[in-house]
Amino acid sequence: MTLKYNNSYINEVSTVAGPYVIYGPFKYDETFTDYYDNEETFEKCEIKNYIKCINILLGKCNKSENDIDLIISSDLLNQLMISNFMMNHFNIPFFGVYNACASFCEELILASTLIDSKKMNNIITATSSNNLTAERQYRNPVEYGYQKKKYQTFTVTGSASCLISNKKSNIKITTATIGKVVDFDVKDSLNMGKVMAPSAYETFITHLKELNLKPEYYDLILTGDLGKYGKTIFNELFYKNFGYYLSNYEDSACMIYDNNDKRVLAGGSGIACINLVTNSYVIPQMISKKYKRVLLIATGALMSVTSVNQKMSIPSISHAVSLEVI
Amino acid sequence: MTKEEYNNICDKVMPKESHLKRYVISFFIGGLMGFVAELLTNIFINYFYLSYNDSISLMLIIVIFITSILTGLGVFDNLVEICGAGLFIPITGFAHSTTSSALEYRKEGFIFGIGSNIFKLSGSVILYAVVSSFFFGLIRYLLLEI
Numbered sequence: 001m002t003l004k005y006n007n008s009y010i011n012e013v014s015t016v017a018g019p020y021v022i023y024g025p026f027k028y029d030e031t032f033t034d035y036y037d038n039e040e041t042f043e044k045c046e047i048k049n050y051i052k053c054i055n056i057l058l059g060k061c062n063k064s065e066n067d068i069d070l071i072i073s074s075d076l077l078n079q080l081m082i083s084n085f086m087m088n089h090f091n092i093p094f095f096g097v098y099n100a101c102a103s104f105c106e107e108l109i110l111a112s113t114l115i116d117s118k119k120m121n122n123i124i125t126a127t128s129s130n131n132l133t134a135e136r137q138y139r140n141p142v143e144y145g146y147q148k149k150k151y152q153t154f155t156v157t158g159s160a161s162c163l164i165s166n167k168k169s170n171i172k173i174t175t176a177t178i179g180k181v182v183d184f185d186v187k188d189s190l191n192m193g194k195v196m197a198p199s200a201y202e203t204f205i206t207h208l209k210e211l212n213l214k215p216e217y218y219d220l221i222l223t224g225d226l227g228k229y230g231k232t233i234f235n236e237l238f239y240k241n242f243g244y245y246l247s248n249y250e251d252s253a254c255m256i257y258d259n260n261d262k263r264v265l266a267g268g269s270g271i272a273c274i275n276l277v278t279n280s281y282v283i284p285q286m287i288s289k290k291y292k293r294v295l296l297i298a299t300g301a302l303m304s305v306t307s308v309n310q311k312m313s314i315p316s317i318s319h320a321v322s323l324e325v326i
Numbered sequence: 327m328t329k330e331e332y333n334n335i336c337d338k339v340m341p342k343e344s345h346l347k348r349y350v351i352s353f354f355i356g357g358l359m360g361f362v363a364e365l366l367t368n369i370f371i372n373y374f375y376l377s378y379n380d381s382i383s384l385m386l387i388i389v390i391f392i393t394s395i396l397t398g399l400g401v402f403d404n405l406v407e408i409c410g411a412g413l414f415i416p417i418t419g420f421a422h423s424t425t426s427s428a429l430e431y432r433k434e435g436f437i438f439g440i441g442s443n444i445f446k447l448s449g450s451v452i453l454y455a456v457v458s459s460f461f462f463g464l465i466r467y468l469l470l471e472i
Contacts, residue, residue: 041433141430144423144447145403147348147410150341184332194336198327232339237327240335 008112014057018157074103102300105319128159129270153269160275193230224299227266252277355412423447
């Protein structure tokens with residue numbers, strides 16, 4: 001399912017980055033160096049920095065809470081705990097959505113559709129993830145050590161938000177492809193790249209087919225958080241069908257951290273991964289006209305602790321959104 | 327594309343884990359742990375004039391204590407990542423998983439937090455230790471008494 005938009009623009013973005021991410025190559029609006037950041041728990045720290053992120057965005061675009069019609073927010077914790085508590089602090093209507101790490105594009109699609117239908121004017125989309133809160137929910141206690149696999153990804157700590165509006169700006173949201181669930185019966189919850197690569201590929205191909213485009217149409221194709229090995233799988237899948245490798249393809253998991261840091265293993269993951277890379281790298285590059293057309297493919301692994309413990313497979317989903325400089 | 331075709335592509339891409347290196351490291355670390363424990367036991371026997379059984383118990387208490395302290399300081403998980411089973415298989419693994427669970431659930435209170443969750447990871451060790459000791463006891467009884 002591919003949609004076209006006429007008057008949906010990204011007006012302003014904000015980013016807050018935490019430990020490990022701050023040693024990466026990009027600049028962020030605000031940073032913190034400690035997982036507690038003077039709070040009692042990791043969760044409270046995540047909520048605090050999420051609120052900070054939204055406040056920075058409101059400050060940057062000089063808008064008050066009354067000017068915003070809706071916030072669409074997502075995070076990794078059960079029942080969207082972080083989003084719910086963040087929204088305690090704002091007097092703005094709220095949608096909580098969850099498609100795991102594909103939520104970023106899901107939010108952009110929802111926001112653009114609402115704006116394009118002229119029902120709303122200003123919508124904030126926001127995402128947040130935190131390495132330790134995710135680790136303790138999905139895996140083991142924080143202090144519990146085990147030998148890690150090379151293909152594991154390392155959840156990004158940070159939050160990011162965008163203001164989507166019908167007011168013209170440099171960056172227009174032009175098209176979007178809503179993905180379908182893909183399941184190749186992968187059961188290893190540590191191997192996110194293997195789980196998500198086929199769904200990213202499927203959404204990518206659907207997008208090209210439905211709009212009748214060539215991959216070269218885009219200056220940059222950016223997938224969400226496949227990691228070092230997932231990125232190679234994506235490229236191999238493309239090679240198998242097209243006979244050549246993509247030269248304009250990048251994966252945000254491989255960009256967000258310092259590449260010499262061995263502790264981050266195969267790269268970043270988590271909802272905020274692609275959102276932070278988009279806000280701090282892709283959008284500035286688009287404003288400076290280095291990239292004119294960018295395709296974002298956010299990839300999500302739809303697992304829960306219960307499904308993994310019951311040895312069920314991990315379904316995955318990817319949504320694509322294309323941005324153009326006007 | 328079928329599941330098998332996809333798995334074939336992935337198998338080519340996925341990195342090879344260097345098991346041999348891990349085996350060698352854990353072999354030597356495990357040996358070192360044994361050496362330190364034996365040294366402690368002998369010190370207690372020869373210099374503190376404790377019985378053999380008391381020395382063993384004291385040695386275990388010290389090893390557990392050090393593991394728990396290191397877990398609390400956030401050092402032990404990093405060591406486990408490097409040393410693997412050599413550091414993990416003895417009683418240290420039990421102490422480490424118990425302490426890390428206790429730390430994790432402290433914020434949820436003493437009863438429903440620590441109390442309910444402290445054996446979350448190490449509970450299966452207790453259960454199967456009790457079950458297997460029952461069966462070994464039974465076998466021993468059958469062999470020796472009948």
